[in-house]
Amino acid sequence: MKNTIFKLVSFFVLFLFAQNILAQRNVAWVHGLDGDAGSWQHYNAIFDAERNINSLRTSYNTDNGITHASNQVKNSMDTFYGSNANNPLNLGIGHSMGGLMIRDVDRLTPSTNKRFGGYVTVTSPNYGAPIANSLMDGSVQNAAANACNKLNDGPLSEIFSLPYGITANLTTNVLCNKFISNDLVQDMIGTPITNYDLRVGSPTIEALKNHTNNSNIPRISIWAQESSPVHWRMFSSSEFNNDQTLVNYVNDAREIYNVFFMLNTSLAMACGVGGFWFPPCWAASALYTYRATQWYKGRSWIDDSENIWNSLIKTTRSEQQTYWAYIWIPCSYPPSLVEEKNPNPNCGQWEWREFTRWVSVNYPSDGLLPKYTQELQNIPTGNRYYVPGANHLEVRNMSNSTLNGQPNDVTKARFNEIFNRPQGDWFRTN
Amino acid sequence: MKNKLLFSLITFTTLFIMSCKQDLNDLSNETNNASNVKLVGLGIMEISYDMKTIRDYETDFSILSELDLSSVNPSEEKQHVEMVLLESGQLNLTITELNFDKKINIPHEILPDDSPKIMKTEIIGNTANFYDINGKLLGSENIPIPNHRETVDKIKEIGNKFSAEDINKTIATMQGYQFIDNLEEFIRNAPANGVQVLEQGENYVSLRMSFNKIDPRIQGASVLLIDKSINKMVGTRIYDAQDNLVQSVFFGYNKGDVQSLSAIRIEQQTHLPSGSEVKMISISQIENLKFNLNIK
Known part of the structure; x- marks a missing residue:
C-alpha cells in the first residue's frame, strides 16, 4: 500500500x-x-x-x-x-x-x-x-575632422593648452572623435x-x-x-553606463569655451578704452577679438553637435523658416578709409530684419x-x-x-x- | 622723448598680451569660493555689460547637403558679464545667461534635455564654478586664467600720467577725442615702430601692425581702422601668416553724451564638414556697459 x-x-x-x-x-x-x-x-x-x-x-x-x-x-x-x-x-x-x-x-x-x-x-x-551609409560615404570622418578643427581653434589662438582634467580630455581631439570612436560606430568600421x-x-x-x-x-x-x-x-x-555623466562633462567643457570667449571679448572692450591713452592697445583689442571668435567657434560646435550627429544618423530634415533678427549694419570697412560709396542709408543703426532660409530640424531617434x-x-x-x-x-x-x-x-x-x-x-x- | 613714449606704448601692449601667457604656476590664488559674490567694486579695473549675440551664415542654404546645413543653423543668446581685475593681477569673471523675447527658435521635434542647465559661471582665481538657476553648484573645473599683474602696473601708470579729472571724464562719457594727441603722435612715429600707415584722411586712418611686434610667437597681422573724429577704433581685420584675411570686425558706438560701445559685428570664413567655406557673421549688441578704473 x-x-x-x-x-x-x-x-x-x-x-x-x-x-x-x-x-x-x-x-x-x-x-x-x-x-x-x-x-x-x-x-x-x-x-x-x-x-x-x-x-x-x-x-x-x-x-x-x-x-x-x-x-x-x-x-x-x-x-x-x-x-x-x-x-x-x-x-x-x-x-x-x-x-x-x-x-x-x-x-x-x-x-x-x-x-x-x-x-x-x-x-x-x-x-x-x-549611420552605416554615412560611414561608407565618409561623412562621419569629415564631420569629426571638422569638429576637431573647430575645437582646437580656441586653444591654438591662445598658444597654450587647455588645462588638466576632464575638460582637457574632452576638448582636445577626444570630444570630436567621439563621433567615430563610440563603440557602435567602431564596430561598424571594424x-x-x-x-x-x-x-x-x-x-x-x-x-x-x-x-x-x-x-x-x-x-x-x-x-x-x-x-x-x-x-x-x-x-x-x-x-x-548611465546617460548623464558625459552630458555633465560636455556642459562643463562648453562653459570653459564660453569663459574664454567672454574673457577675450571683455579684454577687447577694455583695450578699446585703453586705446584712448595707448593707441597700440587697439592692436591688442583686435587680437583679443580674434581669440574670442576662435573660442566661440568651438563653443558653437558643441551647441551644434547634436544637430550634426543627427544629420549623420539621418534624423534631420531641411525646412524653410522665417525669423526676425535685430542686426547692426556697419558703415566703414577697413582698410578702406572712406565710407562705402553707396552706403546703406541705415548704416550705423540697429534694425529688425526678416530672414527666410533653410534650417536643419531634428526629429526623434x-x-x-x-x-x-x-x-x-x-x-x-x-x-x-x-x-x-x-x-x-x-x-x-x-x-x-x-x-x-x-x-x-x-x-x-x-x-x-x-x-x-x-x-x-x-x-x-x- | 618721442622714442621714450613709443617704447612705452609698445611695451604696454606687449606686456598686456604677454601677461596672458604667464606660467600657470604663477597664477595668483585669491580664491573666494562663495557663490553669488558681488565682484564689481573690488578691482583696479571693472567692466560689466549685457551682450546679446546672433550668429548666422552667408551662403546659398538651398544647395547645402544635410550635413553641412546641420552645422549652420542660426542661433541667438544673451549673457551678462562682469569682469574684475584685482590689484594682484587676478582676473575674476561672472557670466550669467539671460532670457529674452523673440529668440530664434528652431522647431526641433525631440525630447528636451531634462537635466539642470548651467545658468551662471563664476571664475575666481583658477577655479570655474557652475551654478543652476537656483544657485545650486553643478560642477567645478580648474581653468588657466592668466595673471595680469603687468596690466595692473600699466593701469597705474595711466593714473600717474593723466589727471583724475580727464580719466573720469573719459570713462563717464566714453569719448576719447581729448586724447587725440596720443593717436597723432603714434601715427607720426608709426614707421619707426614697425607700424605701417596704410591710408590716412581727414577723419580716418588705417594702420597695419604685425602681431609679432606684440608677441614673437604670434604670426599674422592686424589692420586697424580708426575714426579720428571720435578717436575710436571702428574696425579691424586680421590676416594670417600667409596674409590671407581671416576675420573682419566692425565696432559701433552709441551717439550722444555717453558714446560707449554698442555693436560688434564679426565676419569670418569657416569650413563646413564637406570642406567648403561659408561666411559666419556674429552681431553682438552691447547694453549697460560699465567700465571703471580704481586708480586714484
Missing part, C-alpha cells in the same frame, strides 16, 4: 513537472552588433523569475554580416531546444541587429520548420541603419561586411523588407527616443537610429511600443534610468505590457 501511494505521488509530481516544462515558452534573447550574451541579462533575469519562460541567451559573432549571424541563431536554437526548436510558440526578442537576425532566420527557414512563431524587435534598424549589410538599401535589408511585407508572423517593434542631447547621452551610456527605421511597418498600431527617454544602448537595461528625475525603467514596463496582452493573443506569456 505504501509503495502504491509513493508511486502515485511520484507520478503526480512528474506529471506536474512535465506539464510545467510543456507550458514554458522558449524565448531567445538575441543581442545586437555591439553586444554579447550579457546584453539582455537584466530583463532575461527579471522575466525568468516572473514568467514561465525557457530562455536562450548566448553570444553571436556579428562581424560577418546579418545572414552569417542569423545562421548562428538558428543553430543555437537547434542545439539548445532540440526537438522543440521549431515550436510555433517560440519567441525571439532581438536588440538592434539582433532583431534583423531573428527576421533573417524567419526569412531563410521554410514554413514547415520555422524557429520563431513571433518576434519582438527592440530599437532595430528594420529598414537599414543610416566590420565592413556587416556595415555593408546594415546600410539603407543593402540587398539584405531589401530582402528582409520584402519578406516581412509578405509575412503574417506575429511581430512587435519597440522603438526608443532619447532626450536631448541624444548623442552625448548615447556615448555616455557606452562609457559610463534613440541616438543612433531614427524612429522610422526602428518601427516595423504593416503591423497593427497596437504592436508598436514606445520607450521614451532611452537611447540605443540604454534600452537594454533601464534599471538606473531616470526621466525628469524619476525612475524610468520603461523597457520593463513595455515587456510586461506585451506579456500581459489579452488571453488568446500570441504574445501573452504567463
Whole structure:
C-alpha cells in the first residue's frame, strides 16, 4: 500500500513537472552588433523569475554580416531546444541587429520548420541603419575632422593648452572623435561586411523588407527616443553606463569655451578704452577679438553637435523658416578709409530684419537610429511600443534610468505590457 | 622723448598680451569660493555689460547637403558679464545667461534635455564654478586664467600720467577725442615702430601692425581702422601668416553724451564638414556697459 501511494505521488509530481516544462515558452534573447550574451541579462533575469519562460541567451559573432549571424541563431536554437526548436510558440526578442537576425532566420527557414512563431524587435534598424551609409560615404570622418578643427581653434589662438582634467580630455581631439570612436560606430568600421549589410538599401535589408511585407508572423517593434542631447547621452551610456555623466562633462567643457570667449571679448572692450591713452592697445583689442571668435567657434560646435550627429544618423530634415533678427549694419570697412560709396542709408543703426532660409530640424531617434527605421511597418498600431527617454544602448537595461528625475525603467514596463496582452493573443506569456 | 613714449606704448601692449601667457604656476590664488559674490567694486579695473549675440551664415542654404546645413543653423543668446581685475593681477569673471523675447527658435521635434542647465559661471582665481538657476553648484573645473599683474602696473601708470579729472571724464562719457594727441603722435612715429600707415584722411586712418611686434610667437597681422573724429577704433581685420584675411570686425558706438560701445559685428570664413567655406557673421549688441578704473 505504501509503495502504491509513493508511486502515485511520484507520478503526480512528474506529471506536474512535465506539464510545467510543456507550458514554458522558449524565448531567445538575441543581442545586437555591439553586444554579447550579457546584453539582455537584466530583463532575461527579471522575466525568468516572473514568467514561465525557457530562455536562450548566448553570444553571436556579428562581424560577418546579418545572414552569417542569423545562421548562428538558428543553430543555437537547434542545439539548445532540440526537438522543440521549431515550436510555433517560440519567441525571439532581438536588440538592434539582433532583431534583423531573428527576421533573417524567419526569412531563410521554410514554413514547415520555422524557429520563431513571433518576434519582438527592440530599437532595430528594420529598414537599414543610416549611420552605416554615412560611414561608407565618409561623412562621419569629415564631420569629426571638422569638429576637431573647430575645437582646437580656441586653444591654438591662445598658444597654450587647455588645462588638466576632464575638460582637457574632452576638448582636445577626444570630444570630436567621439563621433567615430563610440563603440557602435567602431564596430561598424571594424566590420565592413556587416556595415555593408546594415546600410539603407543593402540587398539584405531589401530582402528582409520584402519578406516581412509578405509575412503574417506575429511581430512587435519597440522603438526608443532619447532626450536631448541624444548623442552625448548615447556615448555616455557606452562609457559610463548611465546617460548623464558625459552630458555633465560636455556642459562643463562648453562653459570653459564660453569663459574664454567672454574673457577675450571683455579684454577687447577694455583695450578699446585703453586705446584712448595707448593707441597700440587697439592692436591688442583686435587680437583679443580674434581669440574670442576662435573660442566661440568651438563653443558653437558643441551647441551644434547634436544637430550634426543627427544629420549623420539621418534624423534631420531641411525646412524653410522665417525669423526676425535685430542686426547692426556697419558703415566703414577697413582698410578702406572712406565710407562705402553707396552706403546703406541705415548704416550705423540697429534694425529688425526678416530672414527666410533653410534650417536643419531634428526629429526623434534613440541616438543612433531614427524612429522610422526602428518601427516595423504593416503591423497593427497596437504592436508598436514606445520607450521614451532611452537611447540605443540604454534600452537594454533601464534599471538606473531616470526621466525628469524619476525612475524610468520603461523597457520593463513595455515587456510586461506585451506579456500581459489579452488571453488568446500570441504574445501573452504567463 | 618721442622714442621714450613709443617704447612705452609698445611695451604696454606687449606686456598686456604677454601677461596672458604667464606660467600657470604663477597664477595668483585669491580664491573666494562663495557663490553669488558681488565682484564689481573690488578691482583696479571693472567692466560689466549685457551682450546679446546672433550668429548666422552667408551662403546659398538651398544647395547645402544635410550635413553641412546641420552645422549652420542660426542661433541667438544673451549673457551678462562682469569682469574684475584685482590689484594682484587676478582676473575674476561672472557670466550669467539671460532670457529674452523673440529668440530664434528652431522647431526641433525631440525630447528636451531634462537635466539642470548651467545658468551662471563664476571664475575666481583658477577655479570655474557652475551654478543652476537656483544657485545650486553643478560642477567645478580648474581653468588657466592668466595673471595680469603687468596690466595692473600699466593701469597705474595711466593714473600717474593723466589727471583724475580727464580719466573720469573719459570713462563717464566714453569719448576719447581729448586724447587725440596720443593717436597723432603714434601715427607720426608709426614707421619707426614697425607700424605701417596704410591710408590716412581727414577723419580716418588705417594702420597695419604685425602681431609679432606684440608677441614673437604670434604670426599674422592686424589692420586697424580708426575714426579720428571720435578717436575710436571702428574696425579691424586680421590676416594670417600667409596674409590671407581671416576675420573682419566692425565696432559701433552709441551717439550722444555717453558714446560707449554698442555693436560688434564679426565676419569670418569657416569650413563646413564637406570642406567648403561659408561666411559666419556674429552681431553682438552691447547694453549697460560699465567700465571703471580704481586708480586714484
